[in-house]
Amino acid sequence: MSDRFTETTSTSWFSRITGAVGGIVTGFLLVIVACGALFWNEGRAVKTERALNEGAGAVVSVDPSRPDPANDGRLVHISGPVKVGAPPADPLFSGLALPDNTIRLVRHVEMYQWKEESQRETKNKIGGGTEKVTTYSYTREWSSGPIDSSNFKKPEGHANPDFAIAQNSATSESAAIGGFQFAGRTLAGLGTAEHLPPNDTVVAELKQFLGDSFNVQTSAGALYVGANPAAPAIGDLKTTLTASVAGEASVVGMQQGDRLKDYRASNGNTIFLTAAGEKTAADMFESAKSANTTMTWIIRAAGTLAILLGFRMMFSIIDVLGDVIPFIGDVFRFATGLASLALTFVLAPLVMSIAWIAYRPVLGLTILIAGLLIAALFLYIGKSWASAKRMEATV
Known part of the structure; x- marks a missing residue:
């Protein structure tokens, strides 16, 4: 059994610009923190592996x-x-x-x-404003943790x-x-x-x-x-x-x-x-090394995703400026999305490779070169797409 509640809100272009300015600062800080986490993770991984290798050779x-x-x-x-x-x-x-x-x-x-669950649909309006329609649905289910109903959008009856x-x-x-x-x-x-x-x-x-x-x-x-x-x-x-x-x-x-x-x-x-x-003992140390590898890649993926999110937040002001005309805003979003991907695949491997170069130079340089190649590929795709759009506009 479920019931629904819908709420519609509008945000002016000026309010979006103000929020996007704040997003620049937040995104910049997120990128810095994510880079620090990636650098720390590489050092942690190497130290853990070396300790395990030492232990595997010393254990009786x-x-x-x-x-x-x-x-x-x-x-x-x-x-x-x-x-x-x-x-x-x-x-x-x-x-x-x-x-x-x-x-x-x-x-x-x-x-x-x-x-309570929510689904949001946001539509851009002429002039840069947005209209957000949020649908809240209420279902009953078994849960082992307390669900605070006082924070529901519609707590009455729930x-x-x-x-x-x-x-x-x-x-x-x-x-x-x-x-x-x-x-x-x-x-x-x-x-x-x-x-x-x-x-x-x-x-x-x-x-x-x-x-x-x-x-x-x-x-x-x-x-x-x-x-x-x-x-x-x-x-x-x-x-x-x-x-x-x-x-x-x-x-x-x-x-x-x-x-x-x-x-x-x-x-x-x-x-x-x-x-x-x-x-x-050999099996236990191999399991510990495998767990260390898994944790390392999880943190790498999370840090890289955080860098991408940070760049998207920093570029969001460009998207908002383009939304004065919704079609232009879509073009800007595509371009800034590709730029964010390119910068992410430069910065994240760069941070990891700098950390690894101190411990394993060959692997560190390999990671750096791979990141640069991926970034170049995204830039090439973006340039080709932009050229195609210009040719369409002149036809």
């Missing part, structure tokens, strides 16, 4: 059953079954029957709520209540692999998730907590608070309980007695690796 695999004092201060790798200390507890459900070796207990709560039950996650205070001791949270994410069906005791505990005004029942393996699971109403709740059961695990860290801690490489980066199952 040891028998976890009895920590050897001779290995104190060394980077060691252990692997074996995890033994959990006292199991975690949910303060709301003391009657839960937990599987053996449960290391984490999660209470996940969803509420049926109103959600109010969301507060969560009567909070999310909760608890971990065992301690766990061990052989003779090595760990805080439970260190290994909690390596277990296998098991759904816990609610029993009569759990239902009774939730009824006692909520009071008589709430209807509590079970539905599809979850605790349901509401009248009818088949026809949910705003404010209805679903609560599921999940246990994470510890099995085999592998850890790489610096040995100190019966503990493993962060190992500091010669460049200052720290190494502490964990993995589910029995993994070799």
